[in-house]
Amino acid sequence: MVGTALVKGTLGRLRRFWTQETGALMIFAMMLAVLMLMMGGIAVDVMRYESRRTALQNTLDRSTLAAASLTQRRDPELVVNDYFLKAGLAQYLTSVTVTETLNSRTVTAEAKADTQPMFLPMLGIDDFQAPGLSTAEQRIGDIEIILVLDVSGSMQGTKLANLKTAATDFVDTVTEGDDEHHISIGIVPYNAQVNLGPVLREKFQAVNLHGVPNVDCLELPDSVFGQTLMPRDLDLQMMAYADVASSTWKGDGYIQTTDTGYATAKFDSASCKQNTDNIVRLPSDNAVALKGFINGLDAAGNTSIVLGLRWGAALLDPDLRSTFTDLIGTGDIPATLPDRPLDYEADVMKIIVLMTDGEHVAHERIKDGYKTGPSPIFRSNGDGRLSIRHTSGRPTLAGANEYWVPHLDADGTTTGAAWTTAPWDSGAGVTQLQWQDIWASQRFDYVAWQLYARALGGDSASLRSSTFTAITNTITGNWKTATEMDTRLQTACAAARAQKVIIYGIAFQAGTVGQTQIRNCSTDGVAGSHYFNATTLNIGSAFDAIASNINQLRLTQ
Numbered sequence: 001m002v003g004t005a006l007v008k009g010t011l012g013r014l015r016r017f018w019t020q021e022t023g024a025l026m027i028f029a030m031m032l033a034v035l036m037l038m039m040g041g042i043a044v045d046v047m048r049y050e051s052r053r054t055a056l057q058n059t060l061d062r063s064t065l066a067a068a069s070l071t072q073r074r075d076p077e078l079v080v081n082d083y084f085l086k087a088g089l090a091q092y093l094t095s096v097t098v099t100e101t102l103n104s105r106t107v108t109a110e111a112k113a114d115t116q117p118m119f120l121p122m123l124g125i126d127d128f129q130a131p132g133l134s135t136a137e138q139r140i141g142d143i144e145i146i147l148v149l150d151v152s153g154s155m156q157g158t159k160l161a162n163l164k165t166a167a168t169d170f171v172d173t174v175t176e177g178d179d180e181h182h183i184s185i186g187i188v189p190y191n192a193q194v195n196l197g198p199v200l201r202e203k204f205q206a207v208n209l210h211g212v213p214n215v216d217c218l219e220l221p222d223s224v225f226g227q228t229l230m231p232r233d234l235d236l237q238m239m240a241y242a243d244v245a246s247s248t249w250k251g252d253g254y255i256q257t258t259d260t261g262y263a264t265a266k267f268d269s270a271s272c273k274q275n276t277d278n279i280v281r282l283p284s285d286n287a288v289a290l291k292g293f294i295n296g297l298d299a300a301g302n303t304s305i306v307l308g309l310r311w312g313a314a315l316l317d318p319d320l321r322s323t324f325t326d327l328i329g330t331g332d333i334p335a336t337l338p339d340r341p342l343d344y345e346a347d348v349m350k351i352i353v354l355m356t357d358g359e360h361v362a363h364e365r366i367k368d369g370y371k372t373g374p375s376p377i378f379r380s381n382g383d384g385r386l387s388i389r390h391t392s393g394r395p396t397l398a399g400a401n402e403y404w405v406p407h408l409d410a411d412g413t414t415t416g417a418a419w420t421t422a423p424w425d426s427g428a429g430v431t432q433l434q435w436q437d438i439w440a441s442q443r444f445d446y447v448a449w450q451l452y453a454r455a456l457g458g459d460s461a462s463l464r465s466s467t468f469t470a471i472t473n474t475i476t477g478n479w480k481t482a483t484e485m486d487t488r489l490q491t492a493c494a495a496a497r498a499q500k501v502i503i504y505g506i507a508f509q510a511g512t513v514g515q516t517q518i519r520n521c522s523t524d525g526v527a528g529s530h531y532f533n534a535t536t537l538n539i540g541s542a543f544d545a546i547a548s549n550i551n552q553l554r555l556t557q
């Protein structure tokens with residue numbers, strides 16, 4: 001009995017132990033608590049990761065957008081680094097890549113930060129880095145180019161031939177594939193002056209008109225060099241058509257036998273030459289026409305880089321838009337180029353390619369008071385011979401006679417007989433000439449020597465010579481000295497650069513002064529990134545370097 005009771009008691013205790021669940025629930029609760037703790041820790045690690053990743057990405061986006069802007073001039077990589085430094089994330093920036101073309105900038109930046117997880121290592125994850133990647137790009141939609149080309153006398157021969165080859169290749173490269181007419185090119189040839197051509201010259205308020213066809217040069221006041229727009233409501237003096245550089249052309253044996261003898265003469269030394277080859281070519285997208293203009297250029301005269309650059313900048317200024325719209329209506333600018341010159345904006349690239357083979361040379365000009373209006377010179381309607389009236393300063397041998405007739409003293413021995421009481425008249429009457437009529441048909445030295453020096457100098461060779469010098473200084477003078485032209489060039493270049501106009505400079509076998517002026521004018525003159533010192537053999541390479549950059553552009557609206 002005792003044994004049976006013991007067995008039953010033992011079995012009962014075992015049965016109760018077997019069915020007891022209190023301990024199991026506690027174990028489960030402990031396991032669940034550990035799991036929840038781990039999940040919470042992982043969430044904390046993920047939140048830290050996401051917070052760091054967001055901070056990195058936001059900084060990346062802001063910095064690349066700022067760096068890619070074409071309106072900011074700082075180094076793009078420095079811009080990105082500066083953003084990260086100010087955000088306290090500089091240690092996480094891993095790389096910055098900058099790709100630039102003439103009309104675009106692309107900036108890609110990467111960053112990576114170790115979030116130093118506290119709980120993930122319990123799962124064997126020791127490295128939990130937050131990466132960031134951002135790319136920003138800005139592109140220019142339209143490009144306006146002005147080629148400012150030196151056609152002075154020193155460019156004659158091989159130099160001009162090489163320039164033509166280089167410039168026409170440039171046009172081909174730049175315009176290739178531009179089916180949507182995003183690119184326009186204008187041409188400003190220059191020597192001592194810039195011949196605007198009649199179409200463009202008529203759009204400005206020119207005064208002292210001389211009426212000589214295909215001679216359309218304007219003299220610019222100092223006030224216009226500090227800006228890019230060329231005022232159309234400002235009186236701009238038209239340059240007189242005269243040969244004022246034919247030094248040593250004088251002598252007692254030189255007399256005019258007929259009026260037409262000099263009227264048909266080509267004034268090779270005239271500062272503004274009479275031709276249609278070297279006139280300004282308005283913006284066009286017609287490569288064939290542009291190349292034809294370039295191949296038609298000829299070379300003669302002195303060098304005024306400043307006038308070429310100044311007119312080049314004017315053709316890019318939006319102030320001329322209404323004028324260009326009118327010229328589209330007359331067919332002088334293609335209808336495929338509306339609204340040009342476009343505004344100075346980030347999505348428009350305006351470019352000047354400035355080329356010279358020399359340096360500034362002062363050019364002589366007829367002063368304003370002698371450009372137009374009545375002169376004291378008369379022409380015989382019959383034989384065309386000239387005479388001049390002198391009311392003062394006459395030599396004693398003139399007596400009371402006021403009119404000097406040079407052909408009456410052809411050999412210089414009958415000076416007194418060349419003074420008469422009236423203008424020379426061969427029988428058909430006489431015409432008092434306007435100054436502009438004189439300069440359209442007579443060499444300046446002929447007028448100064450035959451009509452002034454011989455008349456007022458009398459029989460004295462030294463007095464004739466000093467009178468010639470005095471009247472030359474009275475009627476003519478240099479527009480500016482070379483140094484003054486250098487100063488105005490840099491003023492005009494600075495004004496163009498301030499409007500974000502990109503200036504490429506090419507010094508083509510130029511001397512030291514010319515090289516310095518062109519380099520200083522160019523964009524980034526200090527580093528010389530937009531300056532080319534070209535020899536005869538590599539002027540093509542200089543143009544190619546600019547053109548190939550443009551050719552890489554994928555233009556967008």
